[in-house]
Amino acid sequence: MATIRPRRATSNGNGGGNDLLRQLTGRVVGQPQAANQIVPYIQMHQAGLAPEDRPVGVFLLLGPTGTGKTRTVEALAEVLHGNEKQLLKVDCGEFQMEHEVAKLIGAPPGYLGHRETPPMLTQQKLSSVASEACDLSLVLFDEIEKAAPSMVRLLMGVLDKASLRLGDNTSVRFERTLIFLTSNLGAREMQKEMQPDFGFEALVPCSAPRSVPHATRKLDRIGMGAVRRKFPPEFVNRIDAVITYQPLGADALAQIVDQQITVLERHIRNRLGERAFELRVNRAARQLLLRRGTSSEYGARELKRTILRCLTQPLAAMTANGEIPPDAIVHAELNPDGENLVLTVVV
Numbered sequence: 001m002a003t004i005r006p007r008r009a010t011s012n013g014n015g016g017g018n019d020l021l022r023q024l025t026g027r028v029v030g031q032p033q034a035a036n037q038i039v040p041y042i043q044m045h046q047a048g049l050a051p052e053d054r055p056v057g058v059f060l061l062l063g064p065t066g067t068g069k070t071r072t073v074e075a076l077a078e079v080l081h082g083n084e085k086q087l088l089k090v091d092c093g094e095f096q097m098e099h100e101v102a103k104l105i106g107a108p109p110g111y112l113g114h115r116e117t118p119p120m121l122t123q124q125k126l127s128s129v130a131s132e133a134c135d136l137s138l139v140l141f142d143e144i145e146k147a148a149p150s151m152v153r154l155l156m157g158v159l160d161k162a163s164l165r166l167g168d169n170t171s172v173r174f175e176r177t178l179i180f181l182t183s184n185l186g187a188r189e190m191q192k193e194m195q196p197d198f199g200f201e202a203l204v205p206c207s208a209p210r211s212v213p214h215a216t217r218k219l220d221r222i223g224m225g226a227v228r229r230k231f232p233p234e235f236v237n238r239i240d241a242v243i244t245y246q247p248l249g250a251d252a253l254a255q256i257v258d259q260q261i262t263v264l265e266r267h268i269r270n271r272l273g274e275r276a277f278e279l280r281v282n283r284a285a286r287q288l289l290l291r292r293g294t295s296s297e298y299g300a301r302e303l304k305r306t307i308l309r310c311l312t313q314p315l316a317a318m319t320a321n322g323e324i325p326p327d328a329i330v331h332a333e334l335n336p337d338g339e340n341l342v343l344t345v346v347v
């Protein structure tokens with residue numbers, strides 16, 4: 001029987017593995033439907049009740065850029081395996097031409113390039129992204145709308161029979177995997193739907209929560225329409241759940257800013273050892289990061305880079321120059337010009 005043993009408590013304080021829903025929802029802001037749809041499949045596997053001869057779950061994640069699709073899979077890797085990088089990611093943009101599929105499954109013996117083309121997807125690679133804490137491997141096919149038709153055909157075998165035949169005629173089994181397909185199909189249309197003139201908040205005001213399910217259903221329909229136009233029905237039928245990501249509202253984006261600042265603070269504490277200091281970022285400074293790092297077009301995608309430029313790098317320079325004594329407090333505030341952050345050291 002398949003098992004997930006409770007994960008050992010780690011330094012990041014995630015605790016055991018039995019509260020997946022809470023842990024996942026906490027990491028992926030404003031998209032509770034994602035955890036709600038994914039977690040039951042993991043529990044089915046935990047209970048030994050997952051159907052045989054197919055992957056444990058196949059999920060299609062749709063919606064605008066920078067709303068948390070890829071982040072969901074990374075967050076799940078963190079929760080299940082203790083490391084957000086512990087997943088197998090196939091960038092479908094690298095498999096746009098028919099001949100490129102050989103990179104995925106390896107060239108047949110005797111073919112040109114057989115030795116130089118070890119398959120990207122092997123049983124060993126799948127096992128290497130499982131862990132002692134959890135025997136499920138997470139496989140992410142990112143941006144599947146870019147995949148060549150022959151890759152889509154290969155994927156169909158994986159989704160249906162949990163099996164992939166490699167160039168050397170051996171098979172890779174996918175029974176202990178969760179498969180995530182991400183796509184921005186329909187995303188532009190969704191964006192238009194949500195922000196005709198006034199922005200997402202205008203269509204879904206906080207005071208009218210009843211309109212949210214309606215808007216969500218509409219986004220689902222737009223996404224599925226685009227998917228059905230692009231992929232054959234036998235492909236679409238093999239997907240267990242389609243999860244549509246919502247454009248992130250101002251509250252969710254502000255929460256993501258706070259989340260990433262907390263990560264930076266933890267980084268400073270854990271990495272700098274006795275040179276560690278306390279970072280305090282006030283409200284106005286957080287709002288500048290929000291303005292600079294988020295947009296309706298790219299969601300929160302640019303936020304990490306913005307925090308890196310505005311906080312991490314200047315702090316690193318100050319540390320390197322010995323400007324921050326141990327146990328000091330560094331205040332990040334808005335410059336009077338309102339366009340930049342100033343960092344002040346208080347001893």
Ligand SMILES: Nc1ncnc2c1ncn2[C@@H]1O[C@H](COP(=O)(O)OP(=O)(O)O)[C@@H](O)[C@H]1O
Nearest residue numbers: 027028029065066067068069070071256300301
């Ligand atoms: N819902 C979210 N919760 C937390 N962080 C998010 C969320 N959406 C986006 N982010 C941040 O933006 C980055 C890019 O998001 P990502 O999930 O890669 O976008 P996409 O939906 O295009 O796959 C993430 O690494 C994360 O830092």
Ligand SMILES: [Mg+2]
Nearest residue numbers: 069070142182
């Ligand atoms: Mg992505």
